[in-house]
Amino acid sequence: MLTRISMTAALGLGLLCGLEFAAVADNPIVIAHRGASGYLPEHSLEAYKLGIEQGADFIEPDLVMTKDGVLVARHDIYLSTTTNVASRPEFADRKRTIGDHTDWFVMDFTLAELKTLRVRQAFGGRDKSFDDQLEIATLDEIIELVMAHKAKGRTVGLHIEMKRPALFKASLNAQLASLLAAKMTTLQQLEIPLYFQCFDGEFVREIAPLTEVPIVLLVGGKVNPQSQWVDLDVTLENYYATADGFGLNKALLFTSEMKPSGIVEKLHTAGKIVHVWTVRADALPKGFQTMEQELTLLLETGVDGFFTDFPGKGVAVRNQYAASQKD
Numbered sequence: 001m002l003t004r005i006s007m008t009a010a011l012g013l014g015l016l017c018g019l020e021f022a023a024v025a026d027n028p029i030v031i032a033h034r035g036a037s038g039y040l041p042e043h044s045l046e047a048y049k050l051g052i053e054q055g056a057d058f059i060e061p062d063l064v065m066t067k068d069g070v071l072v073a074r075h076d077i078y079l080s081t082t083t084n085v086a087s088r089p090e091f092a093d094r095k096r097t098i099g100d101h102t103d104w105f106v107m108d109f110t111l112a113e114l115k116t117l118r119v120r121q122a123f124g125g126r127d128k129s130f131d132d133q134l135e136i137a138t139l140d141e142i143i144e145l146v147m148a149h150k151a152k153g154r155t156v157g158l159h160i161e162m163k164r165p166a167l168f169k170a171s172l173n174a175q176l177a178s179l180l181a182a183k184m185t186t187l188q189q190l191e192i193p194l195y196f197q198c199f200d201g202e203f204v205r206e207i208a209p210l211t212e213v214p215i216v217l218l219v220g221g222k223v224n225p226q227s228q229w230v231d232l233d234v235t236l237e238n239y240y241a242t243a244d245g246f247g248l249n250k251a252l253l254f255t256s257e258m259k260p261s262g263i264v265e266k267l268h269t270a271g272k273i274v275h276v277w278t279v280r281a282d283a284l285p286k287g288f289q290t291m292e293q294e295l296t297l298l299l300e301t302g303v304d305g306f307f308t309d310f311p312g313k314g315v316a317v318r319n320q321y322a323a324s325q326k327d
Contacts, residue, residue: 027318027322028299028303028304028305028306028318029057029058029157029275029304029305029306030055030056030057030058030305030306030308030311030314030315030318031056031057031058031059031060031159031275031305031306031307031308031311032047032048032051032052032054032056032058032059032060032308032311033060033277033278033307033308033309033311034047034060034062034073034075034309035047035048035049035050035051035059035060036048036050036051036054036056036309036310036311036312037123037309038123038126038280038281038282038308038309038310039126039127039310040121040127040130040134041082041119041120041121041122041130041131041134042075042082042119042121042122043061043062043073043074043075043082043119043136043137044119044130044134044135044136044137045134045135045137045141045142045145046130046134048061048137048142048145049145051311052145052146052149052154052156054311054312054315055311055312055315056156056311056314056315057156057157057193057305058156058157058158058159058193058195058305059142059146059156059157059158059159060158060159060160060161060307061073061137061139061142061158061159061160061161062074062075062161062163063139063160063161063162063163063180064076064077064106064107064163064164064168065106065107065168065172065173065176066106066107066109066110066111066114067107067108067109067110067172068110068111069172069173070111070138071138071139071140071183072106072111072114072136072137072138072139073136073137073138073139073142074106074136074163075163076163077098077105077106077107077163077164077167078098078101078103078104078105078106079103079104079105079106079109079117080103080104081120081122082119082120082122083117083118083119083120083136084117084118084119084120084131084132085104085117086104088116088117091104091109091113094108094109096108107167107168107171107172111138114136115135115136117135117136118131118132118133118134118135119131119132119134119135119136120132123282125282126282139160139183142158143158143187143190143192146158146192147190147192150190150191150192155191155192155193156193157192157193157194157195158187158192158193158194158195159194159195159197159216159275159307160180160184160194160195160196160197161196161197161198161218162176162180162196162197162198162200162203164200165177165198165200165203166200166202166203177203177206177207177210178210180196180207180211181207181210181211184196184211184213185211188212188213194213194214195213195214195215195216195245195275196211196213196214196215196216197215197216197217197218197247197275198216198217198218199217199218199219199220201217201234201238201239204217204239204242204243205239205242208242208243214244214245214273215242215243215244215245216243216244216245216246216247216273216275217234217239217242217243217245217246217247218246218247218277219232219233219234219236219246219247219248219249219252220233220249221233221248221249221251221252227256228256229251229255229256230249230251230252232252232263236266236267237270240270240272243272244272244273245267245272245273245274245275245304246267246272246273246274246275247275247276247277247307248263248274248275248276248277249276249277250276250277250278250279250298250306253276253298253301253303258287260301264301264302264303265302268302273304273305274302274303274304274305275303275304275305275306275307276298276303276305276306276307277306277307278307278308278309279291279294279295279298279306279307279308279309279310279314280308280309280310281309281310281313282309291308291310291313291314291317292313292317292320295308295314295317295318295321296317296321299317299318299321
């Protein structure tokens with residue numbers, strides 16, 4: 001079995017859980033963010049399928065847990081922005097407040113109840129013609145989709161994120177880390193390429209010893225009121241012994257003057273992979289006219305992968321950039 005240290009070394013050689021990969025520095029991975037969510041309602045099976053068809057190397061299921069302990073794909077623990085739950089009178093009494101947010105929450109519904117809901121496009125300006133038609137997907141259904149494509153010769157990986165693990169541990173399953181680790185062991189046995197990611201540093205530390213899957217700590221940063229730019233809000237070195245890589249807010253790659261911050265080089269020197277989020281063709285940062293412009297700049301920093309709502313466009317730019325480096 002690989003140790004956490006030896007696995008990090010294996011990643012540097014382009015090997016992952018016994019599966020051969022291209023050197024990530026030369027061919028960064030394209031991760032379909034919530035599936036091809038720029039085109040179809042996020043985290044639906046249809047969005048994942050489209051992401052695979054558009055050439056993504058990985059698809060990204062964000063996981064939450066139902067009242068009866070089933071892992072399903074949702075970006076948020078609340079349901080109103082991405083489903084038709086508000087239009088369902090039989091669920092009106094499920095609305096409640098957690099913290100400062102009043103909504104319908106996934107942990108208050110069984111899987112059978114969630115399956116009666118239909119998903120919606122959450123972003124304004126995107127195609128809503130598929131609203132109220134598609135179901136919430138379970139992790140097992142997503143695995144079946146990936147395996148069906150693998151059987152046809154198209155291997156795509158899973159970049160799994162656990163949302164709000166402390167909440168689900170407290171309310172539903174204290175052994176959540178063990179549950180996820182066991183599930184990922186099964187996926188490794190099926191030879192599905194894998195990453196596990198989470199914003200919760202304590203959960204990352206908990207799950208890392210339980211799995212050989214590469215662990216990615218997600219880092220959002222915080223806005224500096226003086227510079228109005230994003231600064232690191234975590235000491236990365238504190239996680240070097242735990243995380244195989246970091247999933248960074250793309251703003252962290254640059255200074256407020258749009259010069260490289262040096263964070264990618266720093267992490268590569270430490271033997272860590274760097275994945276960045278999120279590239280969107282319909283939500284470009286100030287100063288960019290096209291997704292190609294933004295993504296090319298990100299690729300020039302040497303990132304090992306990127307999340308995008310528009311995986312087909314991402315694959316095209318990645319391939320064009322990779323070809324230009326060989327000329």
